[in-house]
Amino acid sequence: MMHIAIIGCGQLARMMALAGWPMGLRFSFLAEAGENSDCVAGLGAVVERSPAVTAEALYEALGRPDVVTVEREQVDTELLRSLRPWCPVYPDPDAIAVCQHRGREKAFLQSRGIALAPFRRVNSADTLCAAVAELGYPVFVKSCEQGYDGQNQWRLTSDNDRDALIAQLECWPELVVEAQVAFSRELSIIAVRSASGTEACYPLTENRHQGGILVSSQAPAPALTPALEQQARELAERLLQHWDYVGVLAIECFVVGDQLLVNELAPRVHNSGHWTQVAGVCSQFENHLRAICGRGLGPTQPLAHAAMLNLLGQLPPDHLAGSGEIQLHLYNKQLKPRRKIGHLNLQDPDPQRLQQRLATLEAAVYPAQAESPSA
Ligand code: AMP
Numbered sequence: 001m002m003h004i005a006i007i008g009c010g011q012l013a014r015m016m017a018l019a020g021w022p023m024g025l026r027f028s029f030l031a032e033a034g035e036n037s038d039c040v041a042g043l044g045a046v047v048e049r050s051p052a053v054t055a056e057a058l059y060e061a062l063g064r065p066d067v068v069t070v071e072r073e074q075v076d077t078e079l080l081r082s083l084r085p086w087c088p089v090y091p092d093p094d095a096i097a098v099c100q101h102r103g104r105e106k107a108f109l110q111s112r113g114i115a116l117a118p119f120r121r122v123n124s125a126d127t128l129c130a131a132v133a134e135l136g137y138p139v140f141v142k143s144c145e146q147g148y149d150g151q152n153q154w155r156l157t158s159d160n161d162r163d164a165l166i167a168q169l170e171c172w173p174e175l176v177v178e179a180q181v182a183f184s185r186e187l188s189i190i191a192v193r194s195a196s197g198t199e200a201c202y203p204l205t206e207n208r209h210q211g212g213i214l215v216s217s218q219a220p221a222p223a224l225t226p227a228l229e230q231q232a233r234e235l236a237e238r239l240l241q242h243w244d245y246v247g248v249l250a251i252e253c254f255v256v257g258d259q260l261l262v263n264e265l266a267p268r269v270h271n272s273g274h275w276t277q278v279a280g281v282c283s284q285f286e287n288h289l290r291a292i293c294g295r296g297l298g299p300t301q302p303l304a305h306a307a308m309l310n311l312l313g314q315l316p317p318d319h320l321a322g323s324g325e326i327q328l329h330l331y332n333k334q335l336k337p338r339r340k341i342g343h344l345n346l347q348d349p350d351p352q353r354l355q356q357r358l359a360t361l362e363a364a365v366y367p368a369q370a371e372s373p374s375a
Contacts, residue, residue: 001026002293003257005065007080008217009037009046011331011340012269015277017043019285025293026061038332055082065293069247073100073267074146090195090246090292093269099267102176103144109262112242114235116262117254119178125166131177132162141165144174153212155180181261183254187221187228190273190284191236192248192300200300201236204229204280207252207272213338216358217272217308219279222351231260239265248273248288271310271340278327278347279306304347307358309365311342316365320344326361 002025004012009029017027017040027044031037037046047061047340059065068080068089073096080093098108103121110116121132121144132139143152152173156162186209190202203220232253240249273284282290282298290297304367314337315321321328330342343362348354349370 002067003028003063003065003292004289005030005062005068006071007075008066008071009035009040010071011039012273014043014331015274015329016069016269016285016289017072017301019283020289023286023289023293025289028065030058030062038334040092041332047223055079056086059083059086069288069292070096070268075100078358088292089245091249092243092245092265095118095243095249096267099265101144101174102142102264103174103272105265107342109265112238114238114262115259117178117181119176121175122175123172125172128162128166128175128177132156135177135179139181140178140180142176142178144176151212181254181256183256183261185221185255185371186263187232187253187255187260188217188270188272188341189232189236189253190270190276191240191246191251192284192287192291192297193240193245194297195246195294198297199237199240200287200297201233202273202276202284202300203302204232204273205275207302213310213312213340214271215310215312218355218358219275219302219306222355225258227258228255228260235260235262247291248284271343272308274329274343275306275308275345276300276328278345279304292336302347304349306345306347306353307354308332308346309358309361310340311365312346313337313341314365315341316344320361320364325357 004025005028007030009031013029029044029046029196031046032047033048045063063086068083068087077097080089083089096329098104106119118135122131123267124130128192138155138157141154146152154165186207187204188207189204193199204224205217205219206221207217208215247270252264253262269284269288276280276283280303281300287297320326327345333341335341344356
């Protein structure tokens with residue numbers, strides 16, 4: 001029985017373990033000191049990280065895993081590298097190091113000739129003012145680290161906004177300033193590469209965000225053109241091959257005209273790939289495990305259209321939770337405003353009907369404006 005150690009203990013670790021148990025895999029999880037690990041309760045041993053411990057002792061504490069992987073990019077990549085003498089670590093810590101820092105990620109993408117929004121790296125009031133003057137309002141200011149789901153992120157539309165941000169920042173973290181992109185929609189690519197170098201992509205997924213948080217996804221994205229699909233495939237191949245990547249890589253993109261601009265990379269399974277738990281594909285969770293365990297990849301071409309609605313600080317009404325038409329996933333998390341506590345998946349042979357069902361579902365889960373995910 002192969003043993004996988006996952007760095008992290010949130011919902012992505014939970015869904016990987018839930019996919020891996022029937023594959024005969026067992027799991028352990030590395031939590032930060034004092035971190036809540038309810039999401040993975042009952043799915044394997046949870047080890048708390050202690051800074052003093054050596055890599056060898058950590059490897060022992062994790063139960064001598066056959067492979068180490070991650071469920072988040074904010075991990076100590078030195079720690080990952082130090083585990084390598086004992087077992088493979090996938091994806092490559094070099095890829096994770098790039099993806100965990102927006103400044104490094106954007107510089108890397110630019111150096112590879114990959115299209116992205118114009119940006120500047122800043123770390124002071126002066127450099128921020130210069131960047132804004134060059135890029136023009138509106139701009140997005142994002143912290144290079146610790147920024148996800150719209151956290152540590154500001155949209156500035158005027159000098160007043162800029163000055164308010166300068167006054168608010170007590171110390172200056174590394175930031176990127178990015179021109180606002182007039183995108184027609186947001187798409188993501190969920191790609192996977194196995195240890196033997198086989199690659200696969202799920203179809204492009206269309207994602208809707210509110211306040212920087214993903215609300216819903218639909219796959220395949222409506223009205224895909226062969227040119228867009230080819231761009232996505234080529235983009236994924238270039239990145240996967242560059243890093244000799246093993247596992248799932250998610251690429252979030254803006255669509256401008258008929259071009260994909262990369263917004264962000266995630267070196268892991270991704271919220272916009274949760275729909276892969278339905279529609280007759282091998283889920284992103286199973287495919288990630290297949291990849292890192294050296295097994296062949298499962299199918300990524302869906303037999304139906306699929307959609308996902310995030311549950312943000314909100315349980316679905318009982319009649320929906322129990323409906324046979326909807327697949328409910330809960331993460332064993334306490335309810336808090338806007339917190340991702342689960343998601344709903346649905347599938348339909350007809351994309352228009354799927355879109356309608358998704359809209360009806362969203363209205364039922366977030367009935368009042370006050371409860372809507374954008375509130
Ligand atoms: P991020 O944290 O970079 O994934 O951004 C979260 C969301 O904010 C994105 O999915 C977009 O909806 C929006 N956003 C971020 N950056 C930009 C940008 N440069 N132009 C327009 N919208 C953006």
